[in-house]
Amino acid sequence: MYIAGIGIVFNRGRGLVNLEKALIEGWVKPAPAYQVPAETITDKQVLKEARRADNLTKMATIAAFDALMDSGIPEQSKEKLGVILTTAFGPHVTTFGFLDDILTYGDAGVSPTLFSHSVHNAAASYIALNLQSRGPTLTMTQFADSFHQAIILAESWLKEKRCEYILVGSADQIGKVMEYICSRKLKPALDGKIKPFNCAKEPESIPGEGSTFFLVADNEKYNKYGSISAMPSNNKKNDPDLYILDSDGMCGDERLYSRLAKNKGLFTSYAPIFGSMLTLSSFSCAAGALMLKNQKLYACPIKENPHNFNILTKNETLSVHKIKCLRYNCYQEELIIQLEMKNF
């Protein structure tokens, strides 16, 4: 399926212009987590229906809106637009806010607004409401596999003609409780650097947040950034021009990545740009799609490379046709999403 539009909200702003700027600029020390600045999600026009929503919903609503706008698809039939949102942890900040209500005011004193926003599909519902899209709208969660599964479903829906276009994307957020849990369960990168090529048994991580959406369609006329597809984990054929590794420290032991070092092709990872997220794959895909479109490659933000991967060391203009975004999930299963240039 073809990518017709991309929307992104991340710690360094909103939109592809800010994404490219961040990719060119490289690593900047996060302070202390990769949090989306409040001013990034204050678009009153886009968020007019989501005034009372939490940041997860706001990030997702903006990213989805931008992806649709970027696609240039004009007055699309709202019934032909599907929405697939994937999230690893959902609106946990709102859920903990609801627990605050229970603990402070008792079972009968809780906020109905907090409750209704604590369900995982609240964000997708706001997207549908904002865009007035009446097509299939679904939210799914599968930790590190989340975005991979969303791409599989989007491909299925398009083949079945359940929709003509789909906004498929991810959203995850950070919050105090989740940061505490990450600090207990994962090894924090005290120097502020996620090191994707260290392939460590106990990799270091720094939590991130944001949302990315892709407007995808089956029809080639919507091809703006190439094609995107989820690959079976046992597909070893065809080394790509570039691997983007999602080794961000979120899934524990990363030693398995070291076996990729012998593969042909260049390697990069933008975890040090976006932060550690189980839905990082969607952000990597946004970076990859931008590179295909621009035929430019952006250097690895962190260049520590003890296993001698053939990593991208500088920003350069280079022909690139195929990119594989690769992650090993928490069960050491390989997840690949392939991006391919298709004659823009």
Next chain:
Amino acid sequence: MPATDVAITGLGAISAAGNNIQETLDNFTLGKRNSGPITLFKTGLNYPAFQVKDFTLADPAAMRSLNLTFVAANQAIRDAGFGNGFGNLRLGICLGTTVASQLNDTDFYHQYRTQGNAPMNSVDRFLKSNLAQSLSQYLKIHTNFCTTIVNACSSGTDAIGVGLSWLRNDCCDLVIAGGADELNRVPLDGFGSLSVVSKNLCAPFDRDRCGLNLGEGAGIIILEKETICRNRGRKTSLFLKGYGLAADAYHLTAPRPDGSGLEQALERALKEANIQPNDVAFVNAHGTATRDNDLVEGKTLARVFGPKIKFLSTKGFTGHTLGAAGGLEAVFTCLALRDGWIPASSGFQNLDPEIGVAPVNQKTQISGDFAISTSLAFGGNNSALVIFRS
């Protein structure tokens, strides 16, 4: 693309209506409603609920939702004749839930809030309770098609719909699909705060209905390509023929008053099944017994299928089991088609003139080969499945 025929070859269910299929059917026949006070957790709210009884957790370290899933999945797998394993079939697992997707442990959060730290066992329990992932590990299944749907109260129906898509796109040969959810303090308090929980036993579609009762359970079906089913010498009479999903794009908690979202979901499901509304023998409705849901759903069913449509809600037997509801109700729809009868829509007594149509109020024989199961959810999700008996 010609639609692949998808057979339903196994059914499993656990809820307050029964810990297995036969108990459930017996209670449906008797009209027995196994409600009572909640004993799973402390609450200051005094609402009746439909709690699963006589149920031993297979894995006490995992969430109750996952344990309910194990029970229903084992039943369905055995029913489908896969008690000794799946051989070389390409498998998928797609399950819906609400509670099991949330880290909402009050004790954990209380300790974190008061002391600034908390033990990680609650987090570990949450992390190991992703329904699809954990069931795949429990069954020792390796698959690329494994996901958990979190579409609020339509999650179970949507999980089955996703399974249908996987099979029709030749991703898998067989999919374990359905939903599970446990009784939990967060939805109890949340629905209570929305003033949609009844202090009495729920009465779906009744004139005097005053809200839902919460329940818990799991409903799992085995979806299988018909060719696979035939090749292994298995006969089945049940098929999943269509799935429709549509968004209201209206409100986070209220259904679109004109019912057009549900109507679109129904139209899509009927179209996919290549049938007309008058081919439908009955509808197993969402029927939560809230004022808004039942009004919109009842009027929409009457509009789409005509005033003589036979319909019911089984939530009078199970309570509203949230992410499990779609799975359980798909199982119940299959059973009704298989056995040729539907139970009384428990709790219903008086026609609501605003709705204008009444559900069946006694055990009713059905004729016809197609049935529909609907789900409506927070956020304006509307889903429908078409099930066929050959």
